[in-house]
Amino acid sequence: MRMDATRPAPPETAPEDPILLTDPIIIPSLEDCALLLDVDGTLLELAPTPSEVVVPPDLRTAMDSLLQRTGGALALVSGRSIRDLDMIFAPAKFPAVGGHGAEMRLTPGGSVTSSKIQPIDPDLKRRFAKIAELDPGILLEDKGYSLALHFRQAPQAEQAIYDAVSTIRAELSEAPLEVLPGKSVCEIKPSGFNKASGVRELMQFSPFKGRVPVFLGDDVTDETVFAIMPDLQGHAFSVGRLAKGVTGHFKDPSHVRAWLTQLLGREEIIAL
Template identity: 65%
Template sequence: MVDRKLAEGIVRENVPQPGRASSKLAASELAQRLSEYAFLLDIDGTLLDLAPTPREVWVPPDLAETLSCLHDRTSGALALVSGRSLNDIDLIFAPEQFPAVGGHGAEMRISGDSEAVATHAPPMDKELKRRLAAIAKLSPGILLEDKGYSLALHYRLAPHAEKAIYAAVSLIRAELPNAPIEVLPGKCVCEIKQSGFDKATGVRELMTHQPFRGRRPIFIGDDVTDESVFAIMPDLGGLAFSVGRRAQGVIDHFDEPRDVRAWLAGLIDGEAGARR
C-alpha cells in the first residue's frame, strides 16, 4: 500500500533491482527533479475508476488540469499508455490532447500536437474480426468494441458469460492456428489483437524519442496488459507501480485510482512549492 509517506517522504536514489527491498517514491522530492523523469500512465483502472462500459468512464475535472500541468513541467515527457485507440483517448480527455501509446502499442503520438503514427502494426484481418465479433451474440450484456487493431468483448454487464466467451475464442483459434493473434484477458474484458506488438514495444519505441529519451520512466498500470511494461522498466532504468494489487515487477502499489490522482496532484503542488 502506498501511504502518505509516498507523498511526503524521500526519493531513494537507486532503482530497485530484483531481490532488493522496494523503495518509496515521494512527490515532495520528485517534484524538484521533474526534468529527470518521464511519466507513463495507463488510463482505465489507473487514472480513472472502472465503469460498467468503456463509454461511461468519468474524468474528474481536476485530472485533466493535473495532467496538463505535469506535461508542461516535464517539457512534454508525459504519455498515456492504453489499450484504447488514440481517437478514443482524445475523446475522453477533450479538449486536452496528450502524447500517447494507444491500441496496446499499435499507435503512438510523440507530442500532443503531432500526427498519430502506427508502430508497424497491421490491422486485424476482416474475416477473423467478423468471426470474433459474432461472439458478442452469446448473451445480452456483452459489449463489442472494435479498436481497429484489436477487438474487445466486455462482459462486466454479463459476468456469467465469461467462460463461454473464452471458450468461443479458443475454438476460433483452434480452427485458425496460424492466425497471428493474441488473447489479452483483462478486468471483465477479453481482448484479441494482432501479435507482434504490445504496450511494452510501444513504450520502448516512445522512450527513443525526445523529450522522453534519456529520462527515467515512471510507469503506473493496473491490469494484466500492463505487466509487459512492468517487466521492461529495469531495462529502461525506470520504476513501475501497480494499482489495486502488488503486481510482479513493481516497487510499490496504489490502492485505487484516486490515490494515483492524488499523488500526481502532489507532484504539481510540490513543484510549485519548490519554485517559491
C-alpha cells in the same frame, strides 16, 4: 509512506498515503522523468461500458501542469485508440501510446503514427465479433487493431466467451493472434506488438529520450511494461494490487490522482 517536514501536506480531500512502496527509493525531479500513465483502472475508475468513464476536472488540470513540468514527457499508455483517448480527455490531446502499442503520438496534438502491423483479417474479425451474440449483455468494441468483448454487464458469459475464442484460435493455430484477458474483458489482437514495445519506441524520441520512465498501470496488459522498466532504468507502480517486480502500488485510481496532484508540490517524485 513516511512524510517529512520539507514536503507539503496533501490536500484535505486526498487519500492519506496514496502510494505504498516495496523498498526505500529516490526518483529524480519531474524535469528528469517521463510519466507514463495507463488510463482505465489507473487514472480513471472502470465503468459499466468504456464510453461511460468520467475524467474529474482536477485531473485534467493536474495533467496539464505535469505536462509542462516534465517538458512534454507525459504520455498516456492505453489499449484504447488515440482517437478514443482524445474524446475522453477533450479538449486536451496528450502524447500517447494507443491500441496496445499500435499507434503513437509524441507531442500534444501532434500527428499520430501507426504501426506497420496488419490489423486482424476482416473475415476473422467477424468470426470473433459473433461471439457477442452469446449474451445481450456482452458489449463488442472494435478498436481497429483489436477487438474487445466486454462482459462487465454479463459476468455469467465469461467462460462461454473464452471457450468460443479458444475454439476459433484452435482452428487457426498458425494465425498471428494474441488473446488479452482483462478486467471483465477479453481482447483479441495481432501479435508482434504490445504496450511494452510501444513504450520502448516512445523512449527513443524527444522529449522522452534520456529520462527516467515512471509507469503506472493496473491490468494484465500492463505487466509487459512492468517487466521492461529495469531495462530502461525506470520504475513501475501497479494499481489495485501488488504486481510482480513493481516499485510500489496504489490502492485505486483516486489514490493515483491524489499522488499526481502531490507531485506538483515536490522537488522529487519520491524520496524515502
